[in-house]
Amino acid sequence: MPELTRRAFLKLSAAGTGAAGLTALGFDTASAVQVTQNFRIAGARESHSVCPYCAVGCALVAYTQDNADGSRRLLQIEGNPDSPVNEGRLCPKGATAMQLATSARRVESPMYRAPGSDHWQKITWDDLLNKLAQRIKDARDATFVAQDGSGNTVNRTEGIAFAGGAAFSSEEGYFATKVMRGLGLVHLEQQARV
């Protein structure tokens, strides 16, 4: 007997439950078939991703459909039942992943609040990167320690700390560490040490 995967089982269960439930309520089977045919993600493209929120790394499936004008519409994001990490489940935070793309409250550009200001303003990514680079340089210049109190050469930047996020890949973590150590940082921390 062929092995029934979790994904196939869930699909069969969904179709079977719909038909049986409707029959019990007095609807005919043809109506039940119509319900499964109108399944919202039927025919949608499946793309796989990973939840960005924490180091558990739950796997996601994003369902998209191409519009007539060539744009792409996101229909649904849910846990990937084939993942050994989350087996289709998501915590409440991960279950809101779709809002990362669709929320009307999503911030779509860098926001800047000037010193002393009471409001935020949109700035470009170039402006943001220039400000960050300038502040890193200023802080490094102001706090760089070439020698410690005993005369040992240390060449360290004590005025900047760096905190990495759990969504870092191994490569991003390695790259960030290299850059920060190159600037002389000694205060490096990571949300998840995995």
Ligand code: SF4
């Ligand atoms: S779904 Fe929840 S537990 Fe899983 S990675 Fe996202 S935030 Fe972490």
